[in-house]
Amino acid sequence: MAAALRIQGLKKSFGGLPAIADVSLDVAAGERRLIIGPNGAGKTTLFNLLNGFLRPDEGEVLIDGRNMSGERPHTICEAGIGRTFQVMRPFLRMSITDNVVVGAYVRAKTEDEARKLAADAIARVGLSDVADRVAGELSTKELRLTELARALAGQPRILLLDETLAGLGHGEADEVVAVIQQLARDGITIAIIEHTMQAMVRLVDSFVVLDHGAVITEGEPEVVTRDNRVIEAYLGKKWVAHAPH
Amino acid sequence: MKTALAVIVLAALLPLVAGEYYINLASQIIIFAVFAASINLLLGYGGLATLGHAAYLGVAAYLSALLFLKLHLSHALIAPLALIGTTLMACVFGLVALRATGLGFLMLTLALSQVLWGTAYRWVSVTDGDNGLRGLARPLPFGLDLNQATPFYYFTLVIGVAAIWMMARFVASPFGATLRGTRDQPRRMSALGYDVWLIRWVTFVYAGFWGAVSGLLFVYYHKYIHPVSLSLANSAEGLLAVIAGGSGTLAGPIVGAAIVLLLKNWASAYIERWNMLLGFVFVFIVVFMPEGVVPGLKRLWQRRSASKG
Numbered sequence: 001m002a003a004a005l006r007i008q009g010l011k012k013s014f015g016g017l018p019a020i021a022d023v024s025l026d027v028a029a030g031e032r033r034l035i036i037g038p039n040g041a042g043k044t045t046l047f048n049l050l051n052g053f054l055r056p057d058e059g060e061v062l063i064d065g066r067n068m069s070g071e072r073p074h075t076i077c078e079a080g081i082g083r084t085f086q087v088m089r090p091f092l093r094m095s096i097t098d099n100v101v102v103g104a105y106v107r108a109k110t111e112d113e114a115r116k117l118a119a120d121a122i123a124r125v126g127l128s129d130v131a132d133r134v135a136g137e138l139s140t141k142e143l144r145l146t147e148l149a150r151a152l153a154g155q156p157r158i159l160l161l162d163e164t165l166a167g168l169g170h171g172e173a174d175e176v177v178a179v180i181q182q183l184a185r186d187g188i189t190i191a192i193i194e195h196t197m198q199a200m201v202r203l204v205d206s207f208v209v210l211d212h213g214a215v216i217t218e219g220e221p222e223v224v225t226r227d228n229r230v231i232e233a234y235l236g237k238k239w240v241a242h243a244p245h
Numbered sequence: 246m247k248t249a250l251a252v253i254v255l256a257a258l259l260p261l262v263a264g265e266y267y268i269n270l271a272s273q274i275i276i277f278a279v280f281a282a283s284i285n286l287l288l289g290y291g292g293l294a295t296l297g298h299a300a301y302l303g304v305a306a307y308l309s310a311l312l313f314l315k316l317h318l319s320h321a322l323i324a325p326l327a328l329i330g331t332t333l334m335a336c337v338f339g340l341v342a343l344r345a346t347g348l349g350f351l352m353l354t355l356a357l358s359q360v361l362w363g364t365a366y367r368w369v370s371v372t373d374g375d376n377g378l379r380g381l382a383r384p385l386p387f388g389l390d391l392n393q394a395t396p397f398y399y400f401t402l403v404i405g406v407a408a409i410w411m412m413a414r415f416v417a418s419p420f421g422a423t424l425r426g427t428r429d430q431p432r433r434m435s436a437l438g439y440d441v442w443l444i445r446w447v448t449f450v451y452a453g454f455w456g457a458v459s460g461l462l463f464v465y466y467h468k469y470i471h472p473v474s475l476s477l478a479n480s481a482e483g484l485l486a487v488i489a490g491g492s493g494t495l496a497g498p499i500v501g502a503a504i505v506l507l508l509k510n511w512a513s514a515y516i517e518r519w520n521m522l523l524g525f526v527f528v529f530i531v532v533f534m535p536e537g538v539v540p541g542l543k544r545l546w547q548r549r550s551a552s553k554g
Contacts, residue, residue: 051436052435053432053435053436072435072440073432073435073436074435074437074438074439074440074441077435077436077437077438078438083436085433085436089430089433091426091429091430102422102423102426102434102437103437103438105419105423105438105439106437106438106439111419150437151437154437154438
């Protein structure tokens with residue numbers, strides 16, 4: 001399969017501190033890829049490099065084979081990368097529909113088309129029944145889904161989801177996971193940042209583990225969770241001895 | 246919409262009851278309101294505080310005066326030339342000023358307008374420096390003689406209403422919504438595919454254009470132009486009018502312009518230290534209605550009707 005998203009030798013430092021030391025990875029079209037790692041591993045920095053908030057010091061980001069590194073965020077969005085954020089910032093006084101319409105104009109030429117794309121995106125995340133409510137009075141789960149719909153309205157081919165499950169209860173997390181699963185079945189390539197692996201093991205095709213700005217390992221969930229380096233990164237060296245081998 | 250129509254009808258009836266002095270004062274308020282409303286596009290809807298907006302008022306006025314005095318062109322030709330020239334200047338100034346936001350933007354707009362102010366003062370051979378340019382005449386649109394107070398008032402009212410309507414349309418449009426989006430969450434807007442810089446630049450140019458329109462009305466009214474029109478004081482007065490009236494509201498700049506000019510003209514006839522009074526009024530507004538008079542009164546009104554019901 002061709003790589004929808006290819007990252008080659010990406011580097012980014014803040015002052016003298018390398019946040020992304022040297023990251024290369026491919027995400028195949030239609031793949032669901034989870035990026036995990038402990039706090040400060042560089043996960044969000046990686047996303048910020050991918051969607052143009054930050055310029056890489058070195059290396060390339062290729063979207064469908066096209067080099068997009070150093071382009072500005074709106075150009076990268078037009079190229080087909082949608083993104084949600086760890087901290088939700090909806091337009092609080094606007095309805096869900098209007099919030100999502102904002103995300104549709106990157107594709108839509110007319111207002112009617114934007115409304116249609118928005119309604120479609122809202123249906124995909126299952127918020128059609130509450131679409132007229134004002135964002136300020138929504139629950140965390142509904143806000144997450146609104147944010148997801150806002151990114152979807154621009155019809156991205158690649159979605160970057162930054163801690164979409166943070167702050168959700170078990171039942172709620174399952175609902176959001178189900179939505180993401182459906183999106184993957186519809187052929188959207190998905191990269192997810194998540195802190196905890198549990199909910200994700202069932203959802204994704206493969207893991208990438210970041211620590212100190214570098215890829216420690218990648219592969220299938222079952223393999224990665226037994227990897228000593230991963231256990232060390234999360235729990236410290238002394239736990240490696242306790243791990244089942 | 247109903248309130249707006251009522252205000253326009255009342256404004257149209259004003260010359261029937263008021264004397265010449267008040268008619269002229271009302272013309273000045275309308276001119277200043279157009280100027281303040283154009284600042285409000287940037288400050289209230291774009292979140293960009295400018296201290297250099299007098300540049301557009303002043304340059305349009307100077308261009309109009311110079312074309313009239315030196316090239317003896319007709320007003321029908323001068324007006325579009327002055328507007329185009331000033332708008333082109335806004336295009337270039339936008340490229341410079343929008344390299345920054347926040348305080349950086351404030352300082353860049355201030356610096357650019359100070360350059361023009363200094364030029365107007367020092368380039369005596371063209372601008373006649375501190376003497377200003379005299380010997381101007383008002384235009385004669387469709388043969389109407391605008392030299393009397395009442396016809397000029399109606400002329401100003403028509404253009405003022407059209408200008409504010411155009412600006413209201415601008416902020417109510419989807420583009421206006423994206424502008425407010427870039428004010429509140431610029432990074433999110435860029436991640437959603439909006440070119441934040443371009444949205445700000447278009448707004449900057451649009452605001453410059455309406456600043457130029459107010460400048461033409463200004464020079465028609467006074468038949469005289471002096472470097473002080475380009476000064477920091479003039480920019481700051483416009484900014485204060487927006488803040489006092491309520492930034493980010495349509496009525497705010499109009500009310501703010503009325504407050505500033507009424508205090509300046511009317512109060513100064515009775516109180517020698519009218520500047521002090523102006524200061525007190527601003528302090529009062531900022532302490533008791535920090536969001537401005539229009540939203541402040543609205544809030545009081547809602548509280549009153551809520552406690553009644």
